[in-house]
Amino acid sequence: MKIVFKILVTSMLLCIFANAKTLKDGSLTVATEGTYSPFSYYNEKHKLVGYDVDIARAIADELGLKINFVTAPWDAILAAFDAGKADTVLNQVSITDERKKKYDYTEPYTVAYAALVVRADNEEIKGFDDLKGKKSAHSATSNWAKMASRYGAQIVTVDGFSKGVELVITKRADATINDNVTYFDYMKQRPKAPLKIIANSSEPIYTAAIVKKDNTELLNQMDEALKSLRKKGVLKEISIRYFGEDVSE
Structure with missing residues (x-):
């Protein structure tokens, strides 16, 4: 049917x-x-x-x-x-x-870049290489989860970017990765969210x-x-x- x-x-x-x-x-x-x-x-x-x-x-x-x-x-x-x-x-x-x-x-x-997002007060993670051993929140099968895994992160499974940054804000995860356009949209809607992009990839994503x-x-x-x-x-x-x-x- x-x-x-x-x-x-x-x-x-x-x-x-x-x-x-x-x-x-x-x-x-x-x-x-x-x-x-x-x-x-x-x-x-x-x-x-x-x-x-x-x-x-x-x-x-x-x-x-x-x-x-x-x-x-x-x-x-x-x-x-x-x-x-x-x-x-x-x-x-x-x-x-x-x-x-x-x-x-x-x-x-549109030109986007992979963005590493952490809590605004996080001073420990300064780049993608610092993800080794850290918890990164992602949808289980997303390309971003694969990227975080390549840097040695432990994946915390969530349903989408919004859920991922919620875990980062509440310190149940250390970071998340997504394209910077998605991050900008999130921050436009929630300008007081205690988040920051700590690093961007050098490889552009074109639309x-x-x-x-x-x-x-x-x-x-x-x-x-x-x-x-x-x-x-x-x-x-x-x-x-x-x-x-x-x-x-």
């Missing part, structure tokens, strides 16, 4: 996407989740908002296009996009070698929009729009609005 239900849900979502307009109509159709705060979500007025949503709106404005959004779970988004029902996807899509084989990426609009490999025209247009928005300071403005920090470059 579960398989049948998933097939029915996916079919319904593809029908929704099938009504999406295209660039030929003078509009840009953007696929996004709508349940991924603070990047793409519905607010209390049931308006689609978020960092990625505002970036998408800014791109459309820069190109003089109307914008249409279609929202669905992540797997359904990619299925619909692959079927040609949306022009692009903006949903914190990280740039990976595997995805590069299938899609083209625009210029990055960009994806387009079809045969849609070079759109790719070039979106790249030019993003360059212009960066030069005008619009990307920085949107970033600070959501995170209190510039994570656009």
Whole structure:
């Protein structure tokens, strides 16, 4: 029954996407989740908002296009996009070698780094190497848990970043690792939380929009729009609005 239900849900979502307009109509159709705060979500007025949503709106404005959004779970988004029902996807899509084989990426609009987070009064941990023998709070199967383990940390299993930093604050864990954008969002909501980033990795994590490999025209247009928005300071403005920090470059 579960398989049948998933097939029915996916079919319904593809029908929704099938009504999406295209660039030929003078509009840009953007696929996004709508349940991924603070990047793409519905607010209390049931308006689609978020960092990625505002970036998408800014791109459309820069190109003089109307914008249409279609929202669905992540797997359904990619299925619909692959079927040609949306022009692009903006949903914190990280740039990976595997995805590069299938899609083209625009210029990055988010640059994140792995951040080592500790209590504000912690003077013992000064870098990733100091995690050896310490307790680091993570979801059991996350890449961050694997990273902490490589540095010799003892993993304390939690459900997500918020739970992890709660353990750090209450001294039931010594540290946690996540991307710095997630940390900035948390601190924007809880500015008095006794936490600090003690170290960042040197390896950047890039986020960009994806387009079809045969849609070079759109790719070039979106790249030019993003360059212009960066030069005008619009990307920085949107970033600070959501995170209190510039994570656009």
